[in-house]
Amino acid sequence: MNWDTFLAPYAQVVDELKVKLKGMRQQFEYEREQSPIEFVTGRVKPKTSIIEKARRKAINPEDMREELQDIAGVRVVCQFVDDIYSVVTMLKNRNDFNILEEKDYITEKKESGYRSYHIIIQYPVETIHGKKMVLAEIQIRTLAMNFWATNEHSLNYKYAGKIPKDIQARLKRAGEAAFLLDEEMSKIKHEIQEAQKIFNRKEDQKRKT
Numbered sequence: 001m002n003w004d005t006f007l008a009p010y011a012q013v014v015d016e017l018k019v020k021l022k023g024m025r026q027q028f029e030y031e032r033e034q035s036p037i038e039f040v041t042g043r044v045k046p047k048t049s050i051i052e053k054a055r056r057k058a059i060n061p062e063d064m065r066e067e068l069q070d071i072a073g074v075r076v077v078c079q080f081v082d083d084i085y086s087v088v089t090m091l092k093n094r095n096d097f098n099i100l101e102e103k104d105y106i107t108e109k110k111e112s113g114y115r116s117y118h119i120i121i122q123y124p125v126e127t128i129h130g131k132k133m134v135l136a137e138i139q140i141r142t143l144a145m146n147f148w149a150t151n152e153h154s155l156n157y158k159y160a161g162k163i164p165k166d167i168q169a170r171l172k173r174a175g176e177a178a179f180l181l182d183e184e185m186s187k188i189k190h191e192i193q194e195a196q197k198i199f200n201r202k203e204d205q206k207r208k209t
């Protein structure tokens with residue numbers, strides 16, 4: 001298989017989605033409204049990870065496009081938990097892709113302690129051979145959930161998926177602490193947003209003078 005040709009439409013989806021989601025954030029800024037989106041990242045799954053995942057899930061190479069949903073992955077990071085659901089609603093109202101599946105790992109966290117909201121979409125990409133429908137995964141999570149997931153991902157890499165039991169237990173406790181942090185911050189969301197508005201106005205004035 002020619003990997004460059006295989007991955008090209010995925011790279012295009014990631015680039016296009018990043019532009020669109022960052023654009024949503026900018027629109028909130030232009031309209032002087034608090035954006036539910038803090039930042040957006042994206043990546044195409046590396047070849048070795050695709051091969052490893054296909055092997056682990058016993059997927060035939062010719063079925064990879066249909067069976068592997070996260071070759072193209074975009075991550076939306078939010079300040080507060082309810083921002084996640086605002087982003088989900090905004091994504092559902094868009095007409096430029098179809099939503100195939102939603103996974104709410106926030107109300108139902110994973111066994112590892114992982115929390116995040118996943119949306120699997122089917123995204124139309126214009127290629128030189130015509131339109132191609134490409135699967136992509138959008139992960140939406142808070143800064144605290146992202147901090148936890150990034151650390152857990154590093155540990156999984158270090159221990160090749162077999163994190164020692166004592167570290168696993170600590171990670172679970174850290175996951176609960178991160179969620180408690182999210183809940184506490186949600187309770188003072190309006191205070192924080194008021195403060196951020198005042199700060200932004202001051203910064204704006206400084207730039208103009």
Ligand code: 0O2
Nearest residue numbers: 045049053069070103110112113114118148149150152153
């Ligand atoms: P990477 O390196 O991020 O690309 P499966 O891999 O079978 O568990 P499935 O069915 O493909 O999962 O879908 P799921 O559960 O929605 O997970 C897809 C992606 O979500 C993962 O991709 C991770 O990015 C993230 N994720 C899911 N569970 C966990 C977790 O317990 N910890 C962390 N840190 N991330 C998680 P990949 O391919 O695993 O990895």
